[in-house]
Amino acid sequence: MHILITGGAGFLGQRLARQLLHHPQVKRLTLADVMTLPNFQNTADQAANQAANQATDQATIVSRQVDLTNAKAVKALITPDITAVYHLAAVVSSQAEAKFDLGVAVNADGTRNLLEAIRHQATGAQLIFASSLAVFGGELPDVITDKTAVTPQSSYGTQKAIAELWVNDYTRKGFINGVVLRLPTVVVRPGKPNAAASSFASSIIREPLNGQAAICPVDTRLPLWLASPETVTANLVHALSLSNYNFEANRTINLPGLTLTVQAMVESLVRVSGQSTADFIQYEPEESISRIVASWPSQFEVNRAIALGFTRDRSFEDIIHAFIKDNLT
Amino acid sequence: MHILITGGAGFLGQRLARQLLHHPQVKRLTLADVMTLPNFQNTADQAANQAANQATDQATIVSRQVDLTNAKAVKALITPDITAVYHLAAVVSSQAEAKFDLGVAVNADGTRNLLEAIRHQATGAQLIFASSLAVFGGELPDVITDKTAVTPQSSYGTQKAIAELWVNDYTRKGFINGVVLRLPTVVVRPGKPNAAASSFASSIIREPLNGQAAICPVDTRLPLWLASPETVTANLVHALSLSNYNFEANRTINLPGLTLTVQAMVESLVRVSGQSTADFIQYEPEESISRIVASWPSQFEVNRAIALGFTRDRSFEDIIHAFIKDNLT
Numbered sequence: 001m002h003i004l005i006t007g008g009a010g011f012l013g014q015r016l017a018r019q020l021l022h023h024p025q026v027k028r029l030t031l032a033d034v035m036t037l038p039n040f041q042n043t044a045d046q047a048a049n050q051a052a053n054q055a056t057d058q059a060t061i062v063s064r065q066v067d068l069t070n071a072k073a074v075k076a077l078i079t080p081d082i083t084a085v086y087h088l089a090a091v092v093s094s095q096a097e098a099k100f101d102l103g104v105a106v107n108a109d110g111t112r113n114l115l116e117a118i119r120h121q122a123t124g125a126q127l128i129f130a131s132s133l134a135v136f137g138g139e140l141p142d143v144i145t146d147k148t149a150v151t152p153q154s155s156y157g158t159q160k161a162i163a164e165l166w167v168n169d170y171t172r173k174g175f176i177n178g179v180v181l182r183l184p185t186v187v188v189r190p191g192k193p194n195a196a197a198s199s200f201a202s203s204i205i206r207e208p209l210n211g212q213a214a215i216c217p218v219d220t221r222l223p224l225w226l227a228s229p230e231t232v233t234a235n236l237v238h239a240l241s242l243s244n245y246n247f248e249a250n251r252t253i254n255l256p257g258l259t260l261t262v263q264a265m266v267e268s269l270v271r272v273s274g275q276s277t278a279d280f281i282q283y284e285p286e287e288s289i290s291r292i293v294a295s296w297p298s299q300f301e302v303n304r305a306i307a308l309g310f311t312r313d314r315s316f317e318d319i320i321h322a323f324i325k326d327n328l329t
Numbered sequence: 330m331h332i333l334i335t336g337g338a339g340f341l342g343q344r345l346a347r348q349l350l351h352h353p354q355v356k357r358l359t360l361a362d363v364m365t366l367p368n369f370q371n372t373a374d375q376a377a378n379q380a381a382n383q384a385t386d387q388a389t390i391v392s393r394q395v396d397l398t399n400a401k402a403v404k405a406l407i408t409p410d411i412t413a414v415y416h417l418a419a420v421v422s423s424q425a426e427a428k429f430d431l432g433v434a435v436n437a438d439g440t441r442n443l444l445e446a447i448r449h450q451a452t453g454a455q456l457i458f459a460s461s462l463a464v465f466g467g468e469l470p471d472v473i474t475d476k477t478a479v480t481p482q483s484s485y486g487t488q489k490a491i492a493e494l495w496v497n498d499y500t501r502k503g504f505i506n507g508v509v510l511r512l513p514t515v516v517v518r519p520g521k522p523n524a525a526a527s528s529f530a531s532s533i534i535r536e537p538l539n540g541q542a543a544i545c546p547v548d549t550r551l552p553l554w555l556a557s558p559e560t561v562t563a564n565l566v567h568a569l570s571l572s573n574y575n576f577e578a579n580r581t582i583n584l585p586g587l588t589l590t591v592q593a594m595v596e597s598l599v600r601v602s603g604q605s606t607a608d609f610i611q612y613e614p615e616e617s618i619s620r621i622v623a624s625w626p627s628q629f630e631v632n633r634a635i636a637l638g639f640t641r642d643r644s645f646e647d648i649i650h651a652f653i654k655d656n657l658t
Contacts, residue, residue: 100502137578138577138578138579139577139578139579141476146478147470147477147478148476148478149475149476149477149478149479150478150479150494151497151578151579152494152497152498153501153578155498155502158494158495158497158498161494162491162494162495165479165481165487165490165491165494166487166491168480168481168487169481169484169487172482173429173484248467248468249466249467249468249480249482250467250468250480
């Protein structure tokens, strides 16, 4: 299998690549990103991979700097030997809200460019699209199901919802073999805050554990729908095995998660690392972020995802422990 | 008010124009279509209108031949004095299924061109978008509500669903003042059959009443969601009065209709015009049409639309009588 990951320089793209590198069926991995690809291209990983690849079954890995808004470049990216594409690249929520045209260009039109390229140059290839709970918003039922109408209250959510519809129709037409995975908010992300409205959800855990101040911009009673990077990555890999599954009409799946209020997240942090750690959190409500995050749902009925073999985290404390183990030890 | 109608040469566009011509607040009406505009531009209507306009309060009417896929032409169409746009132009369902790229270009990208032009040149203008029950499909609840997920099983439905999302987001951002009206299947249309999968629903009434054979391509037990041209036109006009209504999060409205099986429609025809008329109907199931039409829902909860002042037909026999009165007498 030759697998392409868009957003390959991103946090999830990099994690996913590390997993797929050791997948028995993956022979070739292409990481595409609008950014240069730091971890594989310019570091020891790449060299190590190339060397290892000679001797073992590990996949060959290639990096490509591509702007998805450039249809011609996307066309060149999609070669007929590609068997599956993970489409993770996106302009994140707060940025898509602030820069409407950029969000549209990347999240909606960029996705279309990718689908068109697969349709014509790698017809029927698997497409695993990372969507988001941000497709939901406004007045919602207590629990979201597969039958709940999407009513996004952000441009990011709108663009993801539109891309979901494209993926489903391109699949129905036989142009691609698509599946849409609606990711929960991923915590705890390592590194720096980004322009996602949900960025604080990682910051309020990560920064205190690093002995740094973090700002919580939302009401602590706000419930969130969360999954760890480990679980989300494992679920992305799992989707690859569903290429022959008969999804019937609907290819859009709400991935499993945990429902926690911000307060409960902080309490978990206290239990894992003590009150002095949690004291690094400053509470400074910010309307623009609160409005977006509060419009997202926090409870999902995910029987279908579980039946399909997708997994969920056991507890938020486990998530914090995993973050510490991976990043702070 | 200066009102623009896209699809102005179409059946609904023409009907709507005739209504708006006498609307007390409408001073100017622009009819745009990819086709030349027959009824107003080239016939006595136009001359009569121009003459009448001098003496009465009737609106000035102008015709423009414009292809919505041409962003530049759409830009030129939208002048700052436009107060409301009815967006009726579309590639219809069977055609959009057969010609995927054309459907995408007109129904999705053409709508985007229009929204962009309004955003930049007539910011905040009203946009009344004619969507369709075809946004629904697959495994559906018995009764569709405002909270039902759209899962289109046709490219037409997909493109309409995408345009609905754009209209909502452009409105939320303050670029336009949009509302989406999901039209039932409109019967009885005069004239010739078109490439809509639902075209037969008019044909099986219209052709027999004209003493001509009609083909029914679907199972007669299939229930449909129907509204007359009069009611749909009246509801389109009514939407104009909702420009200051606070819709909150969701601008998409399922318009009222009647639920009837094809069998019940034929029985109404028999009651109005006798069995000999109904004998003109030939039953020749066609899979490509049946599949699309059977994927559409036939029952809707429309309390919200009724509360907003939208209306529904009294009976299908009334609809047939109105067709006869308008077209055959």
